[in-house]
Amino acid sequence: MILRIAFRNLLYKPLYTILCWLLLTCSTTVLLLLITLSRQAGEQLERQIDGVDMVLGAKGSPLQLILSSIYHLDAPTGNISLAEAQPWMQHPLVASSIPLSLGDSYKGHRIIGTTTAYLDKLRLKPATGNTFHHSMEAVIGADVAEHTRLTVGSRFAGTHGLGESGHVHEEHAYIVTGILPRTGLPVDQLILTPLESVWDIHETAQRQITAVLLRFKSPLAQLQFPRMINEQTNMQAAVPAIEVNRLQSLLGTGTEVLRVLGWLLAALAACSIFVMLVQGTYERRYELALIRSLGGGRSRLLGLVLAEAAILGLSGVLSGFLLSRLCGWLLQQQILTRYHLHFSGMWRLSGAEALAASLILCACLLAALLPAIRAFRLNISKTLANA
Amino acid sequence: MLHTNNLAYTYPGGELLRFPDMECAGSQTLLITGASGTGKTTLLHLVAGLLRPSHGTIRVAETALHSLRTAAMDTFRGQHIGIVYQQPHFIASLSIQENLLLTGRLVKKAVSLERLYDMAARLGIRDLLHKKPAQLSLGEQQRAAIARALMPSPQLLLADEPTASLDDQNCAAVAGLLAEQAREQHAALLIVTHDNRLKQLFAHHIALS
Numbered sequence: 001m002i003l004r005i006a007f008r009n010l011l012y013k014p015l016y017t018i019l020c021w022l023l024l025t026c027s028t029t030v031l032l033l034l035i036t037l038s039r040q041a042g043e044q045l046e047r048q049i050d051g052v053d054m055v056l057g058a059k060g061s062p063l064q065l066i067l068s069s070i071y072h073l074d075a076p077t078g079n080i081s082l083a084e085a086q087p088w089m090q091h092p093l094v095a096s097s098i099p100l101s102l103g104d105s106y107k108g109h110r111i112i113g114t115t116t117a118y119l120d121k122l123r124l125k126p127a128t129g130n131t132f133h134h135s136m137e138a139v140i141g142a143d144v145a146e147h148t149r150l151t152v153g154s155r156f157a158g159t160h161g162l163g164e165s166g167h168v169h170e171e172h173a174y175i176v177t178g179i180l181p182r183t184g185l186p187v188d189q190l191i192l193t194p195l196e197s198v199w200d201i202h203e204t205a206q207r208q209i210t211a212v213l214l215r216f217k218s219p220l221a222q223l224q225f226p227r228m229i230n231e232q233t234n235m236q237a238a239v240p241a242i243e244v245n246r247l248q249s250l251l252g253t254g255t256e257v258l259r260v261l262g263w264l265l266a267a268l269a270a271c272s273i274f275v276m277l278v279q280g281t282y283e284r285r286y287e288l289a290l291i292r293s294l295g296g297g298r299s300r301l302l303g304l305v306l307a308e309a310a311i312l313g314l315s316g317v318l319s320g321f322l323l324s325r326l327c328g329w330l331l332q333q334q335i336l337t338r339y340h341l342h343f344s345g346m347w348r349l350s351g352a353e354a355l356a357a358s359l360i361l362c363a364c365l366l367a368a369l370l371p372a373i374r375a376f377r378l379n380i381s382k383t384l385a386n387a
Numbered sequence: 388m389l390h391t392n393n394l395a396y397t398y399p400g401g402e403l404l405r406f407p408d409m410e411c412a413g414s415q416t417l418l419i420t421g422a423s424g425t426g427k428t429t430l431l432h433l434v435a436g437l438l439r440p441s442h443g444t445i446r447v448a449e450t451a452l453h454s455l456r457t458a459a460m461d462t463f464r465g466q467h468i469g470i471v472y473q474q475p476h477f478i479a480s481l482s483i484q485e486n487l488l489l490t491g492r493l494v495k496k497a498v499s500l501e502r503l504y505d506m507a508a509r510l511g512i513r514d515l516l517h518k519k520p521a522q523l524s525l526g527e528q529q530r531a532a533i534a535r536a537l538m539p540s541p542q543l544l545l546a547d548e549p550t551a552s553l554d555d556q557n558c559a560a561v562a563g564l565l566a567e568q569a570r571e572q573h574a575a576l577l578i579v580t581h582d583n584r585l586k587q588l589f590a591h592h593i594a595l596s
Contacts, residue, residue: 001492004485005478012480286476293437294535295465295494297458381437384472385428 002300005291006307009280016276021316023272024360027265028320031356033327034258039350042248045071048185049240051121053222056085056229057211062238063246069100069211070240072110072186075162076102079208080235088229089212093221096121098213101198104158104169109144111158111174111191113198113209119180121213122187126178128152135196138174142182143189150176158201172201269316270363273309277371281305288375289383298376305372306365313364317357321349388413388575389434389543394443396429403441406430407593411575413542416566419579420586421595427579430595431547434577435470436460448542465494469536469574471565473548475528477520483531484516490539498538510534510564526557533561537568544569546578550585562588 060077067074089097101113129152229237411417432438491498550558569576
C-alpha cells in the first residue's frame with residue numbers, strides 16, 4: 001500500500017518527477033558510458049599490442065609510429081631501408097619479426113605490404129580463398145569485402161597515399177585471393193599483400209619498408225634494443241606498452257573532466273530529489289498525519305518518503321543504463337569503426353558500473369533521509385488541529 | 388465503549404487543562420460543546436490517541452488507551468476508532484475508492500468491496516468512487532470522509548466540528564447520517580462542536596468551559 005501511494009504521489013506531481021528522473025538518467029548515462037568506453041578502449045588498445053614487444057621504424061614521434069603500424073590510424077613516420085632493418089630482424093634474441101610497408105590504399109582501406117607472419121601472429125586464415133603467395137596477390141579483411149564488394153578473383157588498383165583520392169596505380173592491378181573472417185580488430189579494415197607488390201609498384205632503387213613489428217625471446221632484449229637502436233642507427237624503436245600508457249593518460253584527462261561532470265549531475269539529481277521531497281512532505285503533511293490517524297505507524301511514513309526516492313532512483317538508474325547502451329551502440333555505428341575499435345559484451349554490467357549505479361541510488365536515499373525523518377517525527381495532533 | 392476518568396492535559400507551555408469525566412456506550416451519541424479555546428479538539432485528540440494525557444485514564448473498547456505505545460496506538464486507532472475531521476482531507480493522489488480502503492490496508496483488516504459499495508451507496512457517493520478527492524464538492528468530500536471513518540467498522544466514532552461549514556439543511560442531514568451509521572454499527576459517537584444547531588438534535592451533552 002505504501003509503495004502504491006509513493007508511486008501515485010510521484011505521478012501526481014509529474015513535472016517534478018520528470019525533472020528528477022531526467023537528471024538521474026543523464027548522470028547515470030554519462031557515468032556508465034564513460035566507464036564502459038574507457039574500459040573497452042583500454043581492452044582494445046591492449047589486445048592489439050599483444051605479441052608486439054617493439055616497433056622499428058623511421059625517426060619521428062614514437063606514438064605516431066605505434067598508431068600507424070599497429071592501430072593503422074595515423075600517417076607513417078617515413079620509410080627505412082630493408083637492408084638496415086634486416087640485422088635486427090634476424091638477431092638471435094628476436095623470436096619473430098613482421099615487416100610492414102604502408103603507403104597505398106583502396107577506397108580508404110590501407111594496403112599493407114607484409115609477410116604471412118602477419119596472419120600467423122593473429123592466428124588467422126582466410127575464411128574463403130587462400131592466403132597470398134606472389135606479388136600482386138591480396139587478402140582482404142571482412143569489412144573491406146563488405147564495403148567494396150570485392151570477392152575472390154576480383155581485380156583492383158591501389159591509390160597512392162592513404163586518402164580517398166590520389167594517383168591510381170592503374171598499370172598494376174591486385175587480385176584478391178582470400179577474404180579473412182571477421183575479428184573485430186583493425187585487420188578487418190585492411191588489405192594485405194606481399195612486400196614484393198609494394199616494391200613492384202613503386203620501383204625504387206633500394207628496397208624500403210615502413211616498420212617492423214618485433215617480438216623478443218628474452219626480456220633482456222626489451223631492455224637493450226630500444227636504446228641501441230635509438231642511439232646507434234638513424235631508425236627509431238618504440239615500445240607499444242609505453243606509448244599506449246601515454247595515450248591512455250592523455251585520454252585520461254578528458255575522461256576525468258567528463259567523470260566530474262557525471263558526478264556533478266548525480267549530485268544535482270540528489271539535490272532536486274531532496275528539494276522535491278522536503279517540499280512534498282511539507283505540502284502533504286496533512287496527508288502524512290492522516291495516514292497515521294488511519295492506523296499507519298510512524299515507520300510507514302518513513303518508508304513512504306524513502307520509497308518515493310527509491311522508485312525515482314531505480315527508474316533513473318535503469319533508464320540511464322539503457323540509454324548508455326544505446327549511446328554506446330550509436331557511437332559504435334558512427335565513430336568507433338573509423339578508429340577500428342570494436343566493442344563487445346554490451347549488456348554486461350561491470351563491477352565499476354554496478355558500483356557507480358549503486359552510489360547514485362545511495363545518493364537518492366541519502367537525499368530522502370532528512371525529509372523521511374521529518375515525516376517520522378511529525379506532530380500529528382498539531383498538524384491535524386491546524387489544518 | 389468510551390470511558391474517561393480524571394482526564395487532564397498539559398500544553399507544552401505548561402498550561403493544565405482538566406476535562407470532566409465522560410462515558411458513552413455503543414449506539415449512543417455524546418455531544419461535547421464549548422466555545423473555541425476550551426480544549427474541544429484537544430479532548431478529541433486525547434480520546435483518539437493522537438495526544439497523550441498527562442493525568443487520568445481513557446478506556447476505549449476495554450483497552451486502556453493511555454498506556455499503549457505509539458505504534459500500538461496507531462494500529463489500535465486504525466482498527467477501532469473512526470475520525471471525521473472538520474475539514475475533509477484525503478490522500479490527493481489516490482481515488483476516493485482507494486482512500487476509503489486505506490484504513491483496512493494500513494491495519495491489515497480485510498474490507499470487502501461489497502461493503503464499500505454498500506456504504507458508498509448509502510452515503511450517495513457510489514458514482515464518485517473512481518474520482519480524485521479534488522474533483523468532489525465539499526459536501527461530497529464530507530460524506531466520503533464519513534464513509535472512510537465508518538469503513539473499518541469502528542467501535543468509537545469521533546467527529547470534530549462535522550457541521551461547521553454546512554447550511555442548516557445539510558447540517559441536520561450530516562448529523563443524522565452520523566448518528567444513524569453509528570447506531571447501525573453499535574458504535575459510540577462522540578461529536579465535539581460549537582454548533583448550537585446540534586444541541587437540539589442530541590440528548591446527551593457535556594459543555595466545556
